Amino acid sequence: MANTVTIERLTIDDITSRIRRAYGVHTTQTYRGAWMSLSNLAERVDLTFNEIKAGVLHLAQTDRQCVIAPESNQRTLTGLDRELAVRYGGQDNHLICWS
Template structure:
């Protein structure tokens, strides 16, 4: 039997399993309604199940090999972790997970074989193209400024992957990243979407034609 985790930690682990890649807190919030923060995050980090790194203002999480192994055991647990939830759906979910676990074992499959394809980082050139397309959709004039908080949701990639491409575009002079002058207008979402370069948070992007 696996070491059981709390309900929220278990949900986070299974979500990271299914997505099979780095997942930033904003995406967790959008997909499952919560973020992985505070004691719940640090406990998973300390256990060696999850790595969490800062990307801008937010954390990005990914399962470790030990985390994948925990998920494989959890699928065969048969019942939800205590305290036993009132929802019948949760009990049925574990029945389904157990059936899937039996199917996987019969075929000698690892969870990474099933969900691992999405763990491969997207080629930088493909993500750069998507950034350029999203920028053109948002910009109002040639080489105008677009807020990163508006750009990121259109990309379907982790914050860490996007940051790598944006930093390379900035370094090569193909794009420019600057802070918002009027800091009073910045929202929590703006701060979370910012990219930190040279010790400064940048909120706006302009791409050369």
């Protein structure tokens, strides 16, 4: 009997919902409107890097309250921060928040 693997196919709505939920948990521990690094987000959500990047980009383009921004102190970025950066507005963005 062969082993089978079930692959879950997520829609962009599924992905953005998971991102919002992970951010919501983060902000209940800090405060609403707090910046969250995409690397911190990746630790809190069960998504691939490509799914996170696609979801964050979609949110930035479609949700007027979602803001993404580059880390101002680029020297503090880790390899993971750089890998998860979302290119938008001509910049690599590493942080997300909702206003």
